[in-house]
Amino acid sequence: MAYKHLFFDLDHTLWDFERNSAECLADIYEIFDFKSLNISSLEAFQQEFSIVNKHHWSLLEQNLITHDELRRRRFQETLENLGVKDLKKSFGLEINEYFLALLPKKAHLIEGAVEVLDYLLPKYELHIISNGWHDIQVNKMKSSEIHHYFGEIITNELAGTRKPDRRIFDYAVEVTKADLAESLMIGDNYEADILGAINANMDTVFYNPDNIPTGQKPTFDIKKLVELKEIL
Known part of the structure; x- marks a missing residue:
């Protein structure tokens, strides 16, 4: 894909x-x-x-x-x-x-985050979909110096709904002018990120460091962020 x-x-x-x-x-x-x-x-x-x-x-x-x-x-x-x-x-x-x-x-990032974002930025358009409060999420990204990697920062406040509701994914695709078939959701929460995106017909990467068993399988399942470099 x-x-x-x-x-x-x-x-x-x-x-x-x-x-x-x-x-x-x-x-x-x-x-x-x-x-x-x-x-x-x-x-x-x-x-x-x-x-x-x-x-x-x-x-x-x-x-x-x-x-x-x-x-x-x-x-x-x-x-x-x-x-x-x-x-x-x-x-x-x-x-x-x-x-x-x-x-x-606070500025601590998950291991491998900057390495992966540096690798992905020249190749893809990167965005955030978060259930957090908008200003707080933006400030987290600025403090940890990753804000510049992302185009749209989509939160429930902007979308009027939150993950796993498929409408936040529909909103994300609309505001980014993305093609659903060319979009991929990457997240750690199986219910909110993965099932939500699957219900919106979006491919998924489950960041799953604890090896949580899943019912409906994501498109990809990874334990470390750096594994994204092998997929993408």
Whole structure:
């Protein structure tokens, strides 16, 4: 297949959300003096937030909660799950806003990201399709110095819908003036990125470092980003 347009997910695919998030959470742990809340350790806070955050993003992608609910609930529930009692209802949101201000300043990328983007840029038109907040995603890309690789940065705010809804992929093809048969979606989330793109009749690359088994097979399955150089 002669691809021309490559659509990348951002978080967990190119931008190392787990590492960048862990750094932010370490800052928050100190700034908000979480030791005084009797949270056992920074590691416990980081681990619980990771679990709660993934759960809430899954709910969001199923349209079971809104972005505003995710922002309000993820830190509040993390702290409650760690045994913190009598929290102000606004405390979780206050932490979340600090987190969102700090997170885009972090710059760690998934291993091989720059090498692969340097290889692909002369050959393809590169774009982003993300469920994240638009300004935050743009700032992440600027901080990590990958913004210049991409033409369109497509987010749910612009498309009016989010992955896995096929309408965000339809919107992406429309705004980039791409031919669907010449388009390829690359992402780490099987439900949002891969099944969403398959439902939109777009070929897919599942970035799958943990070797997650899949039902409906992607066009390609890779464990490292550098494997894209063999495919493309």
